[in-house]
Amino acid sequence: MNYSADIPVRGTYDVVVVGAGPAGIGAAVTSARLGRKTLLVEKYGYPGGVGTYGCCTIFFRFGEHGRQLVSGLAEEVIRRMDARGAASLTINDGCGMPEFRRIGDRPLLGKVITKTEDLRVVYHDILSESGVEKLFYSHLCGVIRDGRRVRGIVVDSLEGPGIIESKVFVDASGDAHLVHRAGGRTEQAAADETMHKSVFFMVSGVTPHDPQVNIKRYQELFKAGAVPDKFWNHLGYSYQLDPGIVQLAFAYANGDACSSADMTRMDHELRDRNFEAVEFMKREMVGYEHCFPVNSAQQVCVRSSRHICGVTKLTEELLAKDELPPAPLMYIVRSYGSHSTDQKKGFAPAKRGTLGGFSAIPYGALIPVEFDNVLASGRCISVDECVMDTIRMMTTCMVTGQAAGIAASIAIAGDLSEMTEVPYGDLRQGLLNMHCILD
Ligand SMILES: Cc1cc2nc3c(=O)[nH]c(=O)nc-3n(C[C@H](O)[C@H](O)[C@H](O)COP(=O)(O)OP(=O)(O)OC[C@H]3O[C@@H](n4cnc5c(N)ncnc54)[C@H](O)[C@@H]3O)c2cc1C
Structure with missing residues (x-):
């Protein structure tokens, strides 16, 4: 150029x-x-x-x-x-x-x-x-x-x-x-031969609970096909240093990280799916009954x-x-x-x-x-x-x-x-x- x-x-x-x-x-x-x-x-x-x-x-x-x-x-x-x-x-x-x-x-x-x-x-x-x-x-x-x-x-x-x-x-x-x-x-x-893309986000309002109970419940739901489509096969979460805040990370999308159009599509899909994840957590997981989203990734995050x-x-x-x-x-x-x-x-x-x-x-x-x-x-x-x-x-x-x-x-x-x-x-x-x- x-x-x-x-x-x-x-x-x-x-x-x-x-x-x-x-x-x-x-x-x-x-x-x-x-x-x-x-x-x-x-x-x-x-x-x-x-x-x-x-x-x-x-x-x-x-x-x-x-x-x-x-x-x-x-x-x-x-x-x-x-x-x-x-x-x-x-x-x-x-x-x-x-x-x-x-x-x-x-x-x-x-x-x-x-x-x-x-x-x-x-x-x-x-x-x-x-x-x-x-x-x-x-x-x-x-x-x-x-x-x-x-x-x-x-x-x-x-x-x-x-x-x-x-x-x-x-x-x-x-x-x-x-x-x-x-x-x-x-x-x-190729998009289907590399790692998937994510928009991680944080929820607040999580109350003390035993994470093992949730892990077991998630596995049962996953096996029964009762978790929403395009959710990981395991519950992706990580506790943050501030009490009541947990990072949730189990919705995924596939696409081309070097295409603006594909990144835009995945952004829309993943942000939609994150709301599904919040509803799912509130409904199914102990400690998350009153959780709400507080922060999310600024863009689709790319592993490779x-x-x-x-x-x-x-x-x-x-x-x-x-x-x-x-x-x-x-x-x-x-x-x-x-x-x-x-x-x-x-x-x-x-x-x-x-x-x-x-x-x-x-x-x-x-x-x-x-x-x-x-x-x-x-x-x-x-x-x-x-x-x-x-x-x-x-x-x-x-x-x-x-x-x-x-x-x-x-x-x-x-x-x-x-x-x-x-x-x-x-x-x-x-x-x-x-x-x-x-x-
Ligand atoms: C969803 C997800 C979760 C992850 N979780 C973890 C984790 O918990 N722990 C861990 O260790 N690793 C994690 N990773 C991996 C890790 O975050 C990345 O691999 C690492 O940050 C890569 O570092 P980098 O400096 O090579 O690239 P990046 O972190 O991607 O930084 C590249 C920088 O370049 C800038 N940039 C790009 N293009 C331009 C341009 N044209 N002009 C100006 N600036 C530009 C970007 O804005 C960005 O700031 C995760 C990755 C993903 C996708």
């Missing part, structure tokens, strides 16, 4: 990151902390991505099998959230309603529940304190490409369109928008969509190997598959498995094949669809973001012309310096 000379150049940076989800925050904070002039572009007005616009408040996969896998910026976020009373471990010791515990100096080995509104502010604070320039309410709408390099991006801000130039660009848009618009190769599974084609692709075969992939950035569990598109056939698709032990995300999965100065991070890196579940959690996405920020910084410092030239030893040391776990 050609852009008119009338569009003004709004700024020139060392590193421009598109998308302020966990991956983009990881990339931008890390790059800025390493002294690079960094801009973070986001279409919403606040940071956090799916986590904060989608009512997805739980940080999963800090650890697995009793071993901590993720630290770095993700742990820093949780420690700050804990200090303001907005993060907690959940413990359900048979008491019915779960018990929430401040984290204190306990290690992060499992899941942590956070308060969404606090998370937005903590992310904002960390970005500002790190020296990241934030350009929110601004939509990436075009890319200026010069052979194997991206020279600039076109951003539609409240002031109007502007061009932003940079030495390195990080695509943390979740849907590989930057690489796609630059004409780079991407991959996307378009991915870059990377120099290395994390495949099922690579995951199954006993040795680690080349240039590992972080450890991941060797499980794959989740969130079938047809929930009536079961929560897990046929291609689900757990191999035990650990694998790792290779640096090459962040490097799009056609570009010398672009990296991807987060859920749009180069992976097989069925291994998405190992890489898509907020914790994991934040680490791949940090890796992108470090690699960009090394490339700039060394005047390297290609992201593939970044010495792995330096990248690894950079991750260790940022308290990431690679031992």
Whole structure:
């Protein structure tokens, strides 16, 4: 696409990151902390991505099998959230309603529940304190490409369109928008071969009850075909830190996450279905008799969509190997598959498995094949669809973001012309310096 000379150049940076989800925050904070002039572009007005616009408040996969896998910026976020009373471990010791515990100096080995509104502010604070320039309410709408390099991006801000130039660009848009618009190769599974889409929401007014009673009742109703169509085969709920508020998450839709028309259709369907869910809960579940909806995801939330084609692709075969992939950035569990598109056939698709032990995300999965100065991070890196579940959690996405920020910084410092030239030893040391776990 050609852009008119009338569009003004709004700024020139060392590193421009598109998308302020966990991956983009990881990339931008890390790059800025390493002294690079960094801009973070986001279409919403606040940071956090799916986590904060989608009512997805739980940080999963800090650890697995009793071993901590993720630290770095993700742990820093949780420690700050804990200090303001907005993060907690959940413990359900048979008491019915779960018990929430401040984290204190306990290690992060499992899941942590956070308060969404606090998370937005903590992310904002960390970005500002790190020296990241934030350009929110601004939509990436075009890319200026010069052979194997991206020279600039076109951003539609409240002031109007502007061009932003940079030495390195990080695509943390979740849907590989930057690489796609630059004409780079991407991959996307068919709508019925990828994970379903959701609009999570919160209800308030829930009274103390035994969740096991509801789980059992839901299973009976599901078996009897007495739950509404397109409801999961298990009751999806998660207690929030504020009493009486529960996140409900068991309506699903299938469609193309990169089609505005399909996303609009799913938005309508899912919001309708959520009202059905409220009525269902009031009618059938103990403790929910007087519940009412209070908050919902800002848009249809997408687990997996378009991915870059990377120099290395994390495949099922690579995951199954006993040795680690080349240039590992972080450890991941060797499980794959989740969130079938047809929930009536079961929560897990046929291609689900757990191999035990650990694998790792290779640096090459962040490097799009056609570009010398672009990296991807987060859920749009180069992976097989069925291994998405190992890489898509907020914790994991934040680490791949940090890796992108470090690699960009090394490339700039060394005047390297290609992201593939970044010495792995330096990248690894950079991750260790940022308290990431690679031992
Ligand atoms: C329903 C649902 C529930 C989930 N629950 C959990 C959970 O409980 N715990 C967990 O760890 N993970 C959960 N996940 C997964 C996790 O939230 C995501 O995989 C993770 O947020 C991905 O991070 P990301 O930074 O790669 O992308 P995203 O979070 O998708 O962030 C991408 C950002 O880019 C912005 N963007 C996109 N296009 C543009 C553009 N053109 N211009 C400007 N900005 C743009 C978006 O607005 C967004 O802020 C859930 C996912 C879904 C769909």
